[in-house]
Amino acid sequence: MGQLKGIKQGNDKEEIARIKQALNQTFKIKDLGDLRYFLGLEVARSKKGIMVNQRKYALELLTDAGLLACKPAPTPIDNREKFSSTRSVPFTYIQFLVKPITAHYTAAIRILRYIKGAPSLGLFFSSNTSTHLKAFCDSDWGTCSDSRQSVTGFSVYLGNSTISWKSKKQGTISKSSCEAEYRAMGNGHGYM
Incomplete structure (x- = not known):
């Protein structure tokens, strides 16, 4: 070398x-020339930057689910929906899941309807962005109605381009919103 x-x-x-x-x-x-398709990702280059999406996969997913002609949803999830395994109707048509409920199925269909409205959405990496790294984190204290665990979310940006993100239920129960926020900050820092 x-x-x-x-x-x-x-x-x-x-x-x-x-x-x-x-x-x-x-x-x-x-x-093979300029990269256009790799591991299910479609890549489009321009002077403004690089756009990466999974349009082909999104359309295949909609076709397999029988929702290619469905009405699109404006958002991926209804934020008013609260899931609870004890106060919901069981969903019995799917195997190998732990206690699915009809609200889970409805939420999954809504996500597919959202994808229907925007199958080409993806990540854009600007060619003139700064190399400034920044991260944002938040938590939703005690949001799980079954376990009272908080949910942590974070996103990391290089300039204006998103490079990492995650949302996950915290491993322990926080006694206050401040503790939940502190754990969220620790989780986000661990990925930087």
Whole structure:
């Protein structure tokens, strides 16, 4: 790999050709051109940046669920919906899930209806964004009506581009909203 010393970042075509040739001597590579599709992700480049989405997968998912012609939903979930395993009607048509309820099924269908309205939504990585890393976190204290556990959510941005996000029920029960927020901050910091 000594041949690759002095690699520079940029779009110098001669330098790129030299690197490809050096890689080919070691690994026998094939140049497939600009990336357009990889592991189910569709990639589109422009001068403004890179757009990544899963449009093909979204349409296949809707087709498999029989919802390709359904009416789109404006949001992925109704935030007024509270799930409870003790105060709901069991959903008996699915196996291998722990106590599903009809509200879970309704929520899953709503997510698919949301996808129907925007199958090409994805992540955009701007070509002129800053390299400033920032993170936001929050918690919803005691939101689980069954366990009283809080839910933590966070997102991490490089400039204006989202690079990581997660929402998860906290492992322990917080005694106050302040404690739940502190745990959320700790969880978000662990992913930075």
